[in-house]
Amino acid sequence: MKAILLKETGGPDMAKYTEVEKPVPSIGEIVVKLKNASLNRRDVFITYGMYPSIKLPSILGADGAGVVESVGDGVESLCQGDEVVINPALQWGDDIRFSSSEFHTLGMPTDGTYAEYVKISCENVYKKPPYLTWPEAAAIPLSALTAYRALITRGELTKGETVFIPGIGSGVALFALQIAVAKGAHVFVSSSSDRKIERAKEMGAAGGMNYRTDGWVKALKNEMGGADIIIDGIGGETFKDLVQLASPGGRIVNFGATAGPVPELVLPRVFFKHLDIRGTTMGSPQEFADMLTLFEQHEIRPVIDKQFPLEDAVSALKYMEDGDSFGKIVLNIE
Incomplete structure (x- = not known):
């Protein structure tokens, strides 16, 4: 599959559009065929090494939405073909007041969403609100x-x-x-x-x-x-x-x-x-679910500033770095 892989730090130019192995789900995991991903400021910081516990190589990207491609053993909440949005807050823990010592965010060190496919625990995948377009759904997770x-x-x-x-x-x-x-x-x-x-x-x-x-x-x-x-x-x-x-x-x-x-x-x-x-930072699984419910109740739609093809992710990162955007920057993967 095609993905944006960061092997070393030094700025957005170090992120490379390349071929990597397509992921296979393990027990409790699913693979999502991504329609769209979106950028966050942390992605730019990671390319410069300005983020805690940098571990490379890694596929960038925390936010994404797409269709369930395959499911691993033990997954009952989702099935192939489901339209989903990804919660990038991994291993939050049991206490809503603060995250656990195992907490981290999708997109480094765990391979992220700047790719055709992403593997993730089924616990971090939610049904896409039907009123949202694919780019809008991908724009929500981390920031919202x-x-x-x-x-x-x-x-x-x-x-x-x-x-x-x-x-x-x-x-x-x-x-x-x-x-x-x-x-x-x-x-x-x-x-x-x-x-x-x-x-x-x-x-x-x-x-x-x-x-x-x-x-x-x-x-x-x-x-x-x-x-x-x-x-x-x-x-x-x-x-x-x-x-x-x-x-x-x-x-x-x-x-x-x-x-x-x-x-x-x-x-x-x-x-x-x-x-x-x-x-505060990010949020718990319950807060992610509650956020989606609030968005559906009020039909809140993300503001999307600009869209780039996946292969032009470096330009998208540089555009974010310029700081003149108003709203989310989205990658089109299909």
Whole structure:
């Protein structure tokens, strides 16, 4: 079969379109013939070696959707021909509060979805919501699961609360916007792009601010009146702005640090406001199932920015790296 294989780090150009052996399911496993896969920022980080416990060679890709090709012994929940979407959070464990020491994500070290076929435990495969197209189904898993857990489980979102999402345009940020709007929250966003802010408003955001504008933090605080929940995947210097934007008793839920460590956080600004700072990443099988149910109830559709053929995955990774996308980047495999 054809796949995108990473044998050594050094950036997206090190990912090669090549022929590899088609997988065969073992006990409790299935093989999915993939229709589409989608990109995540972790894929770019892996090509540079900027991810914990790099083990190569590996086929990249966490997200995918397709048709069950074959099933191993002991599989009763699925059969050949089923249309499915893959949960890339492997071996979460029994405690919904946090993942187990065996937890890892599909796409390194376990071979992933940038391929014609992928082998995976049947426990990580769910029926595709019928209202979704194949590209839409493939765009959901990692980012939507991350957003769902950040907002619902860790953020404890309730109807009518105010949510702030910095850096709108990424997959997780947009899913967080869609989930929060579906739950009846008032959502505000930020971006360096006025175009992205306007598109977020079209999707239900109540307002937004360009963070390159002088005094944007004060202006946003005046507009939204403080945030009950802030969903952050950026970290870095801007984290201090989030402390200022949070309402007393607010929750800041962080799932990433694309801007690096947080420098010189003034703790009195945290404890005098009685803030909760909560970490999160990915999610449990139950949260994945609950996320799909919510999406079906509200017919939430992913925003897809651009599609590339599988053989052009390097260009797709570079396009993601440029950072100008609004929504998910999808690979067409068939």
